[in-house]
Amino acid sequence: MTYPFTAFGWENKPKQETYLIKNATVWTNEADGILENTDVLVEAGKIKKVGKDLKARGAIEIDGTGKHLTSGIIDEHSHIAINRGVNEGTQYSSAEVRIGDVVNSDDINIYRQLAGGVTTAQLLHGSANPIGGQAALIKFRWGATPEQMKFENADGFIKFALGENVKQSNWGDNYRNRFPQTRMGVEQVYEDHFTRAREYEAARKADPINTRRDLEMDCLLEILNKERFVTCHSYVQSEINMLMKVAENHGFVLNTFTHILEGYKVADKMAKHGAGGSSFSDWWAYKSEVLDAIPYNGALMHSQGVTVAFNSDDAEMARRLNQEAAKAVMYGGLSEEEAWKFVTLNPAKLLHIDDRVGSVKAGKDADIVLWSTNPLAVYARAEKTFVDGVLYYDLEQEAAKRAAVQTERARLIQKMLDAKIGGEATQPVRNNKQHLYHCGHLELGSFMD
Amino acid sequence: MKKLITSLTCVWFAISVFAQPTFPQNGTADHREGLYAFINATIHTSYKQTLENATLVIREGKIEAVGVSVVVPKGAIVVNLDGKHIYPSFIDLYNQYGLEKAKAVGSRSRMQPQMLSNKAGAFLWNEALKPEFSAAADFKVDNKSAEGLRKYGFGGVLTHQQDGINRGTGAFTLLSNTKEHSAILKAEAGQFFSFSKGVSTQSYPSSLMGSIALLRQTYLDADWYKRSGYKQTKNLSLEAWNKNAALPQFFRVRDRLEILRADKIAKEFGVNYIYLGNGDEYMRLDAIRQTGAALVIPVDFPAAFDVQDPFDALQADLADMKHWELAPTNPAQLAKANIEFAFTLDGLKNKSDYLKNIKKAIKHGLSEEDALKAMTFTPAKLAGVINEVGTIEAGKIANFIVTSDGLFEEGMVIHHNWVKGQPNVLKALNTKDLRGTYVLNYNGRSDTLTVSGGLEKLKFSLKIDDSTTLKVKHRFNNDLISLSFNHENGITALSGTLVTENMAGRGTLADGTWIDWSATHIKGYEAIEK
Numbered sequence A: 001m002t003y004p005f006t007a008f009g010w011e012n013k014p015k016q017e018t019y020l021i022k023n024a025t026v027w028t029n030e031a032d033g034i035l036e037n038t039d040v041l042v043e044a045g046k047i048k049k050v051g052k053d054l055k056a057r058g059a060i061e062i063d064g065t066g067k068h069l070t071s072g073i074i075d076e077h078s079h080i081a082i083n084r085g086v087n088e089g090t091q092y093s094s095a096e097v098r099i100g101d102v103v104n105s106d107d108i109n110i111y112r113q114l115a116g117g118v119t120t121a122q123l124l125h126g127s128a129n130p131i132g133g134q135a136a137l138i139k140f141r142w143g144a145t146p147e148q149m150k151f152e153n154a155d156g157f158i159k160f161a162l163g164e165n166v167k168q169s170n171w172g173d174n175y176r177n178r179f180p181q182t183r184m185g186v187e188q189v190y191e192d193h194f195t196r197a198r199e200y201e202a203a204r205k206a207d208p209i210n211t212r213r214d215l216e217m218d219c220l221l222e223i224l225n226k227e228r229f230v231t232c233h234s235y236v237q238s239e240i241n242m243l244m245k246v247a248e249n250h251g252f253v254l255n256t257f258t259h260i261l262e263g264y265k266v267a268d269k270m271a272k273h274g275a276g277g278s279s280f281s282d283w284w285a286y287k288s289e290v291l292d293a294i295p296y297n298g299a300l301m302h303s304q305g306v307t308v309a310f311n312s313d314d315a316e317m318a319r320r321l322n323q324e325a326a327k328a329v330m331y332g333g334l335s336e337e338e339a340w341k342f343v344t345l346n347p348a349k350l351l352h353i354d355d356r357v358g359s360v361k362a363g364k365d366a367d368i369v370l371w372s373t374n375p376l377a378v379y380a381r382a383e384k385t386f387v388d389g390v391l392y393y394d395l396e397q398e399a400a401k402r403a404a405v406q407t408e409r410a411r412l413i414q415k416m417l418d419a420k421i422g423g424e425a426t427q428p429v430r431n432n433k434q435h436l437y438h439c440g441h442l443e444l445g446s447f448m449d
Numbered sequence B: 001m002k003k004l005i006t007s008l009t010c011v012w013f014a015i016s017v018f019a020q021p022t023f024p025q026n027g028t029a030d031h032r033e034g035l036y037a038f039i040n041a042t043i044h045t046s047y048k049q050t051l052e053n054a055t056l057v058i059r060e061g062k063i064e065a066v067g068v069s070v071v072v073p074k075g076a077i078v079v080n081l082d083g084k085h086i087y088p089s090f091i092d093l094y095n096q097y098g099l100e101k102a103k104a105v106g107s108r109s110r111m112q113p114q115m116l117s118n119k120a121g122a123f124l125w126n127e128a129l130k131p132e133f134s135a136a137a138d139f140k141v142d143n144k145s146a147e148g149l150r151k152y153g154f155g156g157v158l159t160h161q162q163d164g165i166n167r168g169t170g171a172f173t174l175l176s177n178t179k180e181h182s183a184i185l186k187a188e189a190g191q192f193f194s195f196s197k198g199v200s201t202q203s204y205p206s207s208l209m210g211s212i213a214l215l216r217q218t219y220l221d222a223d224w225y226k227r228s229g230y231k232q233t234k235n236l237s238l239e240a241w242n243k244n245a246a247l248p249q250f251f252r253v254r255d256r257l258e259i260l261r262a263d264k265i266a267k268e269f270g271v272n273y274i275y276l277g278n279g280d281e282y283m284r285l286d287a288i289r290q291t292g293a294a295l296v297i298p299v300d301f302p303a304a305f306d307v308q309d310p311f312d313a314l315q316a317d318l319a320d321m322k323h324w325e326l327a328p329t330n331p332a333q334l335a336k337a338n339i340e341f342a343f344t345l346d347g348l349k350n351k352s353d354y355l356k357n358i359k360k361a362i363k364h365g366l367s368e369e370d371a372l373k374a375m376t377f378t379p380a381k382l383a384g385v386i387n388e389v390g391t392i393e394a395g396k397i398a399n400f401i402v403t404s405d406g407l408f409e410e411g412m413v414i415h416h417n418w419v420k421g422q423p424n425v426l427k428a429l430n431t432k433d434l435r436g437t438y439v440l441n442y443n444g445r446s447d448t449l450t451v452s453g454g455l456e457k458l459k460f461s462l463k464i465d466d467s468t469t470l471k472v473k474h475r476f477n478n479d480l481i482s483l484s485f486n487h488e489n490g491i492t493a494l495s496g497t498l499v500t501e502n503m504a505g506r507g508t509l510a511d512g513t514w515i516d517w518s519a520t521h522i523k524g525y526e527a528i529e530k
Helices: A106-114 A183-206 A215-226 A238-247 A267-273 A297-303 A319-332 A336-341 A346-350 A395-420 B006-018 B142-152 B208-229 B236-244 B256-269 B280-290 B310-315 B320-338 B354-362 B368-382
Strands: A019-027 A034-043 A046-051 A060-063 A067-070 A075-079 A118-123 A131-134 A136-139 A156-161 A228-234 A256-257 A276-279 A308-310 A368-371 A382-387 A390-394 B036-046 B049-059 B062-067 B077-080 B085-088 B088-094 B155-157 B166-174 B184-194 B250-254 B273-275 B294-296 B341-344 B402-403 B413-416 B436-442 B446-454 B457-465 B468-476 B478-487 B490-499 B502-508 B514-524
Touching: A019 A368, A075 A256, A075 A319, A075 A346, A106 A118, A106 A319, A106 A382, A106 A390, A118 A382, A131 A183, A131 B166, A131 B273, A156 A215, A183 A215, A183 A238, A215 A228, A228 A238, A238 A267, A238 B402, A267 A276, A267 A297, A276 A297, A276 A346, A297 A308, A297 A319, A308 A319, A308 A346, A319 A336, A336 B155, A346 B502, A382 A395, A390 A395, A395 B320, B036 B368, B049 B320, B088 B250, B088 B341, B088 B368, B142 B155, B155 B184, B155 B413, B208 B236, B208 B256, B256 B273, B256 B280, B280 B294, B280 B320, B294 B320, B320 B341, B320 B354, B320 B368, B341 B368, B354 B368, B436 B502, B478 B502, B490 B514
Parallel strands: A019 A060, A019 A067, A075 A118, A156 A228, A228 A256, A256 A276, A276 A308, B036 B077, B036 B085, B088 B155, B184 B250, B250 B273, B273 B294, B294 B341
Antiparallel strands: A019 A034, A034 A046, A067 A368, A118 A136, A131 A156, A368 A382, A382 A390, B036 B049, B049 B062, B085 B402, B155 B166, B166 B184, B402 B413, B436 B446, B436 B514, B446 B457, B457 B468, B468 B478, B478 B490, B490 B502, B502 B514
């Protein structure tokens, strides 16, 4: 028995321990900046103390000499760990659906991303609809159940989307009659829904008994009442401007624009509005609306005072977000410290969890990573990844783990061969190609079982 | 007691001809009580009680009395089981017996989005929600299917149309060869849910989270409808949804995490689901136990992979291989965690694997008592019919099987499956071993008749004289025997019955003359040492 029931699951789930990481280069993400030869004490799931020559009796000591200690990477835009569909793309507003209902705790990508230093991810609905579904925020507590992975008391978010995907530009000829089919139609989706949400609010206030409760409207109302926040897939400047104006008309701030590849064109407006930008570092030209993307986007937005994050939107890239952060140094000349915040403190701010994570500061959650070298280097490897002071990934153990997986595989294969010889019926090996979701993934044939 | 089986069959036909109350009758009345007494039986009255040398009396399809000192009533047909076993017959809670497979309402041109339901009428906007469907209304007795289930020891099923997110109600039916009026035990025995929209051609929902949102919204809508919505709109589906809420609620899930997902809905709306799982519950045992829910689990343990070729072996997923190894431990683990569960034969390609796999589960730690409980008592309880079936007690329906041995013993054979007091003979009791040597007296002759071969493949031969031994064609069914052999001018055909060790009867010679014949047993069969 392992938890979860896959390779690299735990036979015995790891526990919170007291750790003392000694003599590392600590990237605090605070006013202290990057501190050399510094110790970090982890206790009861929190960062207890950051300082020089710390002592703690009974602590497990980890030698950090020559290594770098940072807070864990936070991926603002992820589609891993989701079961059976990332898009409810059959209606143009699916605000009633919740990624939180379909979190897949048993996805091996969680483990792989721990190995890349990621500790928290926002799991998003895809970009099939102008109004998508409610997001889920999870910590990578590998082995836990879906509910146990959820980031406690976090603000609720919802996915919006603009551009080609939501007006079904590339869905094929069978998909031409869903409203909206134009960008101006997309704007009206929001105007219409927010107007209806206010009407719904009034109706429910006036007559709570007889007014039908509508989960979709409930969610939209949360946005208007600043109880839920929007992360919006967006590319071209016109639609970015449009949505900020719509938000202002309805009295709320658009929290985050994601992808935001033309953000550099409207960065000043974004900063004034208060919107953040969670972007790719350097993706470009994969469809018409991203032709004007440039890798300096992040740095330019940052220079205007926009809170900028780099995200993955991809199961594979999420394993090397540390390298993505480095591109902010390469393109735009940010300092290493500022670049590192693109994958740590800034996404924490965008997600409103910077009071708990995103920097190495006493009192915050012990979601930290010990790197073999400067985390921005391509040579860097995560050696130890902690979530809530639990060592969920340890490079030292990795070789033994892989050997154990091999041994177990060999044992079971032998057992199956014996079974066949013994006359047991066999079946051909099933090839379970895992679905790696991305924004545009649609189960168009509908998922039937 | 002679020719017992013949009389059983006759009585059975008579009962099936008996008219239903309220139906007119064409002909004279011929009502048989179906009064039988089974004596010297090892009766497993329930999963936890066994009576030795006990007697079971049934009448009018019901159990009249069961115990060690029951008096056999006058006029009862007595069946001496000679130590053989009686068990309550098995119950399957996930079945589609007697119902047609669901079909999509209307069609949609491939890949074109379909926004609303194609179903006409005042029903829910989504085709995948069919609370108005009633299995009892559509149910038709299908004796061929019933036979296929009776053969493996089943006497009753909870049948529902296995399609959609809300599937309407299921009916508890007995596997009797009667009209539907007699077969249906409980017309509304449960409401069924799943996360799959099935044959619905409607676009929404296309994701699991969509299915979940749809269910939540509909629970809210049903509540609103009940309170005041009915004044604004007429919706027969929501009315059915509200009506069905009083029934046991079953939820079909595809993996252990779906149990936890469905349970969130259950807790939110204050309902209890009984989960029809897929056998991987042991992977998240604690979390599932904490839901407090009862389960219905399959025994379709996965087969080993064919990993002869090392490149194939490379493709095999470790989790799948681990599951192959641990799946048979699932029932034992659930029992150990005190999770209430019933077995279903859903998922099995061959129904004969039902008992075979349960025995495998017993080898992997499940107690025989817990196994029998999951096959009989618990399914009856979960379907709300424990007062009628599931155990052998006076007043309950006569639904039981007669087996040659303990249920889980090697080589156990089901002799009879009695459904509502109707016998279904699968393998006659007292199948005599005919093998040996006889003197066949016919037409003034006395020739040596030898019966040899395997028990299931007998060989008859007749020695006419020192140089001639004829092959004899035979048919032996219950106590009836017919023999024929070709000699000189044609075929001599004999037909008769078995009386203790001897046979006797009438037959025709090659020229058509009727004769009497008899075969006297002189020597027993001696198995040849291998």
